[in-house]
Amino acid sequence: MRIYTVGGAVRDRLLGLPVTDIDRVVVGATEQQMLDLGYRPVGSDFPVFLAPTSGDEYALARTERKSGKGYGGFVFHASPDVTLEQDLIRRDLTINAMAQDDDGNITDPYNGQQDLQQRMLRHVSPAFAEDPLRVLRVARFAARYAPLGFRVADETLELMRQLSESGELLALTPERSWKEISRALMEQQPQVFIEVLRQCGALRVLLPEVEALFGVPQPEAHHPEIDSGVHTLAVLQQAALHGQPLSVRWACLVHDLGKGTTPPSEWPRHIAHEQRGLKLIKAVNERFKAPRECQELALLVGQYHTHSHRALELKASTLLELLQSFDVYRRPERFEAFIAACEMDARGRLGLEKRAYPQAEYLRGAARAAIGVAVKPLIERGLQGQALGEGLKAERLKALKVYKAASNQGL
Template identity: 80%
Template sequence: MQIYKVGGAVRDRLLGKPVTDIDWVVVGATTEEMLALGYRPVGADFPVFLHPKSGEEYALARTERKSGRGYGGFTFHASPEVTLEEDLIRRDLTINAMAEDDQQNLTDPYHGQRDLEDRILRHVSPAFAEDPLRVLRVARFAARYADLGFTVAPQTLELMRQLSESGELQALTAERSWKEISRALMEDQPQVFIQVLRDCGALKVLMPEVDALFGVPQPEVHHPEIDTGIHTLSVLEQSALHKQPLTVRWACLLHDLGKGLTPTEEWPRHIAHEHTGLKLIKAVNERFKAPKDCQELALLVGKYHTHGHRALELKASTLLELLQSFDVYRRPQRFEEFIVACEMDARGRKGLEQRSYPQADYLRGAAKAAREVAVQPLLEKGFKGPELGEALKRERLKALKVYKENA
């Protein structure tokens, strides 16, 4: 029996990056031998065990064969006869198909170390094209390692293109897709993930609403980059530069979907795109079963981001409606995320990345003014039920008028 460290742990050590998760492969062992050594079985589809002391996962070396559609359409074979090289060849990229023994001796049958040095993301074997999830994984790795200069090998991009055209991507479950998308959006350069998906034709299959934005012009006076798709990538890039959470990054990706529906004869203007885009944002949310907080913020940012940009011009009554829509009294964090999403939108424009955004502090101040209106005096005056709500609204409107005069 031989035990090897494999995959990301080996890759990241060679890249000089922190190693977080370690995968182990056991060659030459049976299930019975693993159990006898105290390992606890956890794998339903293939033999995976938890180490009796560390709790880390150890998988028996295995081969796999395509048996159906999608990510789960494989049958696995694990036995003591399966070699390390046979286990490694089923992996996605050469840089993930290396192994180390306990002396850090490298096993690299598919030249992963060379591709690390050449900054290439390359598939291990033609079997790459059997698993549609790998399209998303490669795009995610491209986003993760973009700062190191990694690019996708042309042959690998071609296999990704074939997968995108085959209909296999539709076999992915919402849960598996969201897991990859959400991880990719939290990388340092998530815009690279979207660009790679677009380069291989996967974006128009997975998110046609986002793909439709490319080539759609906007007024140059507000958008020097002109192209709505390029703008969306830039907004996403800004959200990562400013270390925004997943909720904000998701909203940034979807905020302008309505512009993809504007009739060409109305270009480059996009009147009421905030409202026309809501049904598209809802469709993308539901397609990937995004978490509730991501769904809610994306819809609110889509609907109100132009309000954010025009905050200094809004009437007190409109400001109050905006604050009520976000329930800033019970959910202040959601309004803060809206503000930063608007700021990322303003910065995601060619040459305007460093622009100031006074609307942010203005909106924070407005929310503070409305929140500071006390309920107790109104209760003492005998207001209750719906009448209390109306009285509170009137007092908040007064507070916002005072705030506007003094801002």
């Protein structure tokens, strides 16, 4: 029985990066031997065990055979005669198909170290094309390692293209797809994830609403980059540069979907694209079963991002309606996330990445003014029920008028 560290832990050690998850494979052992040593079995698809003391995971070396569609369409075989090389060949990329023993010796049958040096994401074997989830995984790795200069090998991109055209991507469950998408959006260069999906044709299958943005022009005066798809990638890049959370990054990705439905005869203007985009954002939210926080923020940003950009011009009554829409009195953090997404939208424009966004502080001030209106005096006046709600709304409107007037005077 021999134990090896495999996969990402070996890869990241060789790259000099922090190692977070450690996967281990056991060669030459049976399930019964593992049980006799006190290991506890977990998982139902293939033999994985938890160590009796550390709780670390150990998987028996195994082979796999395609048996159906999708990520789960595989039959696994684990036995003592499965070699380390046979276990490694089923992995997705050469840089993930290396093993290291306790003495530090590297087993690298598929030239993963060479591809690390060449900064190449390359598939291990033709069996790569049997698992559609690998299209998303490779695109995610491209986003993760883009800062180090990694790119997807041409032959791997071709296999990803074949997978995208095969219909296999449609067999992925929303949960598996969302797991990869959400992880990719949190990488340093999430826009690379979208770029790679587009290069291999997967974006057209998984996110046709985003694919539709490319080639759609916007007014050059406001968008020097012109192309709506290029703008969306730039907004996503800004969200990563500013360390925004997942909900903001998701909203940044889908905020302009309505522009993809503008008739070409109306280009480069996109009148009412905010409203037209809501149906598309809702569809994407549901397709991937995005978390509720992501769904809500995406819809709100899609509907109101131009309100934020025009915040300094909005009437006090419109400001109040905006704050009410966000339930800013009970959920101020959601309004803050909205402001962040809108600022990323403003910065995601060619040459305007560092331009100030005074609308952000102006909106925060408006929220403080409205939230600061006290309820107690209205109750003491005997208002209750609907009358109390209307009275509170009137007082908040007054407060916003005062705030707007003071802001206009530079106070």
